[in-house]
Amino acid sequence: MPSPQSPEPSLPLVSDGSVATPPLRENIYTIPNLLTVSRILSCPVLGWSILHDDFFLATGLLVYAGLSDVADGYLARRFSMHSVLGTILDPAADKTLMTTLTVTLAMKGLLPISLASIIIGRDVLLSLSAFYIRYTSLPAPKTFARYWDFSIPSAEYNTFAQLALMCATTVTPILPTQYNLFVPEMQILVAVTTVWSGLSYVFSKDAVRIISETRKQPPPS
Known part of the structure; x- marks a missing residue:
């Protein structure tokens, strides 16, 4: 005699009769996210070391930042630890790292004030754009709590x-002194590309990659 099968759990229905799907959530407490947070927390020490001419410590922190990023x-x-929070924390x-370096290096006279202003200005422009992009890419309903819920897909730079x-x-x-890293040439290149990329983010619809996931509704029975 065949054993009876337990009925499949039914999903709740909304007022229009369609199936209500549970909200998307994910595990944000991962090692990659912890490493990313550690890079953010190291930035004040990095800024302090530059302002106090401890460039060996600053270089060591930059090496750590690069290795932890990799x-x-x-x-x-490798271990499928992707999270939407990670796509926000990583950029x-x-x-944070770049802003710390830009401000402190400009204060030490190692970076032209004009270039620092271009970089900071671009980031302010992108930050304002990012808030707008997050709002337009956020799945409905667009509530205040969901806007600040970083386990919901958004955008990255x-x-x-x-x-x-x-x-x-x-x-x-x-x-x-014999080592030449072509810093002046890099400054010109970065100035040009910073202006170009800032304008492209604002005016090009394809410049920003929107991270989103959609759920397929089950076929009607």
Whole structure:
């Protein structure tokens, strides 16, 4: 005699009769996210070391930032530890690191004030754009609580070229004089690409990658 099968649990219905799907949530307490947070927390020490001419400590912190960035990316891919919070924390860590370097290096006279103003101005523009993009890409309902719920898909950015310039500028004071990292040429390149990328983010619909997930409704029975 065949054993009876337990009935499949039914999903709740909304007022129009369609199936209500549970809200998307994910585990945000992962090692990659912890590594990313550690990079953010190291930024005040990095800024202090630059202002006090301790460029060896600053370089060590930059090496840690680079290695931890590679490590959290590898762990997220290898062990499927991806999270939407990670897509927000990772560019936030890059921005925090870059802003710390930009401000402190400009204060020490190692970075032109004009270039620092362009970089900071671009980031302010992108930050304002990011809030708008998050609102428009957030799945309904658009409530205040869900707007600040970073386990819901949103958007991400990357500023590799600017970080490369800041790292080269930070390392230069401890290198022998015969080593040329082409910092002036990099400054010109970053100035041009910073303006270009800032405008492209604002005016090009394809410049920002929206991270979103949709659920397929089950076929009617």
